[in-house]
Amino acid sequence: MSFQSCKYLMLRKNLKFISIFLMLFCFLGKAQTEQDLEGISDSLLTNLQKFYSEIYETSEQTLSGIYKIHKNIDTYNVKEQVAIYLVLIDFQIAEGLYDEAIINCHISHNMAKENGFAYETVLSNYYLASAYGQNYEYDKSFELFKSLAQLINDSNYEYLAILSEIEMAWFYEIIGKYRDALDIKLKIVKTKGDFLKKRWDPVYYNQFLDMSNLYNELGIKDSTYYYRDFYKQTIKDYPETSAEHYFLIKNEANISFNERDYSKAIDKYRAFNNWYFARLKDYDSPTIINKSKAHIALGEVDSALNNLNLIKSRPMFLKEQKYISPDFYKLYIDIYKKKGEDDLRKEYEQKYYQALETYNSFKFNTLDNLYDIDKQRIQIENANAANDYKSTLNYLWIALGAIVMCFIGFVLWKQKREKKKFDALMQRTENKTPLKTSLEPCTNTTEIKDEKVEALIHQIKELEEQGFFLKQKTTLHNTAKKLKTNTSYLSTIINNNLDTTFSAFVNDIRIDYIINELKTNKQLRSYSVKAIAEEIGYKSADSFSKYFKQSTGLSPSTFIKNINKKG
Structure with a gap:
């Protein structure tokens, strides 16, 4: 069967x-x-x-x-x-x-x-x-x-x-990749809508409410309301369930929250979560977090704290906390700061920075997996399309012509884009403006006023000037040992003063250094990517290439090719 x-x-x-x-x-x-x-x-x-x-x-x-x-x-x-x-x-x-x-x-x-x-x-x-x-x-x-x-x-x-x-x-x-999620939803409705409608399938109409939620996250108000209303109209043709009613309430709560109508958002979040708990004996973390934010915005600190504690009471929290939004811990910081409970505030600051690193790593790994899946599907689609084209000579020529035109257009577009990025990058290096590494304090984080901190920042700058961060042995542990401090304290200082993680700080130093070296050192440009990577402390060419492209928008080989062309 x-x-x-x-x-x-x-x-x-x-x-x-x-x-x-x-x-x-x-x-x-x-x-x-x-x-x-x-x-x-x-x-x-x-x-x-x-x-x-x-x-x-x-x-x-x-x-x-x-x-x-x-x-x-x-x-x-x-x-x-x-x-x-x-x-x-x-x-x-x-x-x-x-x-x-x-x-x-x-x-x-x-x-x-x-x-x-x-x-x-x-x-x-x-x-x-x-x-x-x-x-x-x-x-x-x-x-x-x-x-x-x-x-x-x-x-x-x-x-x-x-x-x-x-x-x-x-x-x-x-x-948080709402645009990518929205593209998938739009594609499903466009290419599979008729198939789903013939099946009388609720998968079809749920895409419209999803799109309303995604447009709301992107701050596109007109589309948010358009797809919400389209959803309301569409579900009239389907058997009604309580789930549809309460998901609409959740959507309206999110819209009210983004429009800063916090009292209305709280009422709707409450209605949704009461139904949710009655049905599942559980709590929905994202809506609880938004509800807590709304309470804080209204000065209702105790209500916000009680809501956050509901999330921690969930049996699934032990599994969820590895991937939960760092906003969860940031809210605790705000609450305990308002309540004047410094010990708890400091405790949650540490948890926040740890959660931020974990979440960023999870986000990066998730993107890698999603791109792998997308690439695999594209390869399969292209392979099947190629086989279909072979069945008819006319379609084959049409396809080949289209591919050639697309390829030429892509190459020209890619060259233009790479040149634009290269020119912008060269301009930044000529002005000696660092890409990301700045030791100016970040106004978004808790300010740490301590002479020891200033001394430590000075020592970090000295290590940078000595080329310490260009060595493969550079790890958080070794750096802390070099500076005669502990890893937790060093990580906190970097987070507070750079608004970044230790690994991102080191990578930015290395990329800034190698950009300037490649610009002035013609012999270095003849090295392999692997040799260049090892020169600045990377263990593999892949990790260097990935971070170089992430930081500059160009691959190392493309950057070198453009420098050589410039002469």
Whole structure:
């Protein structure tokens, strides 16, 4: 049996509730026929389908009913067993039982693969990737989504490909890449809208509310209201659920918050979270954080503190805190500063800086994974497109002509862009303006007034002038040892006075140094990228090239090529 439960993860982000809709099985593609149902008894189909109807008032009743069937799973044939596992997994993910769902995903995947059930094998992987993502095991989730990318152009898995795209948009959203997330949503509506509408699928109309939220984050007011109203109009054609009503309230709360109507935002956040807790016995961290910000804006410090403490009380907080927004800890700093509790303020300052480093590392790794997945999908699409073009000579010539024109246009555009970046970079180096490394105090952070601090900053500057940061042995530990201080204190000084991390500070020094050296030292330009990297303390050419491009917008080889052209 090839099937996909017709439900949509409306409460994306950290939410664990999947809205319940009317149909159980959605057959995808021309390859699925009545043969897919062979081996599945009518009585089991009826029993499974009832879990997606409205006969159960609570999720506990639903899971209890599924567990009763699962308890006697050995009495069913293999195909039926796989079906039971997949329905169980669906609801376990819906209720936040991720560890149990992950175990059952492995069981169903192995059973389906061993018995040649192709669609169920892929569906198990999709559920597993989703469960890993909701369980904050992002690396494992990315690996599975990379494998799912291989199926992007297979019509049998078109629906799962769409859901996978939505998951990728979610990952972009949680690291603040709202424009990238929005591009995915717009693409889904444009290219897959008709497919989803024919299925009478809520995935379609939920994209409009998502786009309203994303435009709101980007501060584009007209589009925020346009897609919110479009969502309201569209859902009239679909069965109404309480989830839709409360997600609309959450959207309106976010809009009110961005418009600084904090009292209205608080009321709507309260209504949403009361429903959320009643349904899931949990709290939604992003809305609680925004609600706390609104309370602080209104001077309601104790209310803000009580809300933040709700997040810490969540069972999932131990997993979530590694990826939670640093704003969470920043709010504690603001609260304890207003309350005059300096010891707690200092404690949360340390947590804030640690969270900032962890979050930035997570954001960078997430982007790497997302770009890998995007690159893989583009390669697959291009490969399939190339095969299609070969079938008709006319289409082949058209495609080749288009590719050549695009390539020429791309090369010219790239050259122009690189020249512009190079000229700007050379101008900065001629004016001897550092890229990022400045020891001027940052007005955004807590000011540390201490003669020891000034002395330490002076010592750091001396180390910079001595070329200490151009050595491979330069680590936070070794630098602290060199300066006869501890790593925590040194890290805090750099964070407060540079508004950056130690690693970013060192990298900026190295890039500034090598830009000027390459400009004046013709012999150095003949070195390999690896040799240049080792010259300034990098252990690999890849890490040097990555940071050089991140800092300048150009690769080292492109920068050297432009310098040589300039003569």
